Amino acid sequence: MSAVGFTLGADAAQGGGAVPDRAASAAAPPRQRLQRRPVHGLLLLDKALGVSSNQALQRAKWLLRADKAGHTGTLDPLATGLLPLCFGAATKFSQLQLDADxxxxxxxxxxxxxxxxxxxxxxxxxxxxxxxxxxxxxxxxxxxxxxxxxxxxxxxxxxxxxxxxxxxxxxxxxxxxxxxxxxxxxxxxxxxxxxxxxxxxxxxxxxxxxxxxxxxxxxxxxxxxxxxxxxxxxxxxGSLGLERSLTLEQLEALPEVERLRALLPVDALLAGHERVTLDDDNAARFLTGLRRRGTWPDSERVAVYAASAASTEPAASAAAGPQPGALLGSAHIVGGELIPGRLLSPIEIQQITLQTQS
Structure with a gap:
């Protein structure tokens, strides 16, 4: 449980004592394995009463077939309301919500x-x-x-x-x-x-x-x-509210393609950050972790974007590069120097572009 809210601690569930029928199990068709996929974005979940934060996260992750997810601070089962869930690249910025009012x-x-x-x-x-x-x-x-x-x-x-x-x-x-x-x-x-x-x-x-x-x-x-x-x-x-939230039932009722569209973009977690856009050469260098020089004023929180697709496009995937304006990551500025914070990988940037275009 996060430090905000009230906490009962982790939930534990134990199964019953029925002995499985081995013959029936052998005759049953194998259970189909869920095909996971890269999913990037932020889901504003309106958590229901009696559901733990981890249960809500795992259910949303299953409904989206996401391969990576996390929440931004737990809500106790007895609490309801806003539970921001991060998927893929959004997990890199989840700490911002843990620290938020x-x-x-x-x-x-x-x-x-x-x-x-x-x-x-x-x-x-x-x-x-x-x-x-x-x-x-x-x-x-x-x-x-x-x-x-x-x-x-x-x-x-x-x-x-x-x-x-x-x-x-x-x-x-x-x-x-x-x-x-x-x-x-x-x-x-x-x-x-x-x-x-x-x-x-x-x-x-x-x-x-x-x-x-x-x-x-x-x-x-x-x-x-x-x-x-x-x-x-x-x-x-923080800046996130219940206005655009969904319950698990509402998410489940959506067609699969609409479930992806229910996600907010990764940079929804960077609301209030100063925006800096880099040209192709500087964007490519920034993604390797190199500091960049410019005339920007000092700022503790900066969201950095690419000016064009070419600056972040993996060479092996030139046919489907990211859109201009793709998020590169976070940074801060001291003395005109743009200092990288949490960075997206070129593969994540491309996956976000393909997800947006789907």
């Missing part, structure tokens, strides 16, 4: 503390909810801006090579150091202090490394009644 909609159940701080945990304590709307607003104001947060035991942070949730499952408590995170926006969307299940709903815009389950527990403690996270939905990750 996130936006969540979170529901806090007041008056009930649970083991692990979520709706599935064992109830540890029940307390009356006696706070007023004004007190809620005052407490929320205390959790806006830069705050110290203790990572939960049910998280994927490592201690001596093992994830914390492994210690938690074994009933062990590990000493953790508080971490400084930023809550850019903490907006109260709904509040119900009366009735059998008092709760509040928040919109949280936070930095990477923020644990929403810990935030829920800390807010409940500050209100004097305790709380746990009962629902979580990720709305945004």
């Amino acid at each position: 996130k936006v969540y909609e979170a529901t806090l159940r007041l008056g009930v503390r649970t083991h692990g701080g979520d709706a599935e945990g064992e109830v540890l304590e029940r307390r009356p909810v006696a706070c007023s709307p004004e007190q809620v607003q005052q407490v929320l104001a205390r959790f806006s801006g830069a705050i110290e947060q203790l990572p939960p035991m049910h998280s994927a942070l490592k201690h001596q090579g093992r994830a914390l949730y492994e210690y938690a499952r074994a009933g062990l408590e590990v000493e953790r150091a508080p971490r400084r995170v930023s809550i850019h926006v903490l907006e109260l969307l709904a509040l119900a202090l009366e009735g059998p299940e008092p709760a509040l709903r928040l919109r949280v815009h936070c930095s990477k490394g923020t644990y929403i389950r810990s935030l829920a527990e800390d807010i409940g403690a500050a209100l004097g009644c305790g709380a746990h996270l009962s629902a979580l939905r990720r709305l945004r990750s």
Whole structure:
């Protein structure tokens, strides 16, 4: 699980104990092997409740017949919403999403503390909810801006090579150091202090490394009644939002050729980067990892493109070179020097061109 969101840890599934019928197995036709292919791009998935991030990734990978894929930070099975999935060359830039701010909609159940701080945990304590709307607003104001947060035991942070949730499952408590995170926006969307299940709903815009389950527990403690996270939905990750997302069911319902067209281009992960276009000679040298000189201003984040197809075309595949404007990779600029970061290979560039033309 990534450092943002709430984490229960890795899921494990175990099969049943039925003994296979060897004769029937021998008579059955061999299972057809899925033909994988190079797929490049970004899928904005709206993950459903109860599905792990890895399960969602593997299903999308199977539907696209992709040979390489990864996600940009997990969402717990109890969380829903935006899960950007990277395919092929897009995996080279997935770290940008891991480092990006996130936006969540979170529901806090007041008056009930649970083991692990979520709706599935064992109830540890029940307390009356006696706070007023004004007190809620005052407490929320205390959790806006830069705050110290203790990572939960049910998280994927490592201690001596093992994830914390492994210690938690074994009933062990590990000493953790508080971490400084930023809550850019903490907006109260709904509040119900009366009735059998008092709760509040928040919109949280936070930095990477923020644990929403810990935030829920800390807010409940500050209100004097305790709380746990009962629902979580990720709305945004960096510049990416749910607006162009698909569910697994929607992706599966598409014809195969349309599934590829549902992908965003690789450079969707480079939104906000300065754009630099190189001529044929400089593009070819840049792809080998060589720095280039120019009159560009300093910039920490640069997306580099080819001016024409010839600069990135593999000699053995001249008939199907990439289109002009092909993405070459990322870079940064210091003192007029373009310094390569993550680079695409000529083969990846050509495959992206062929995928775009299909």
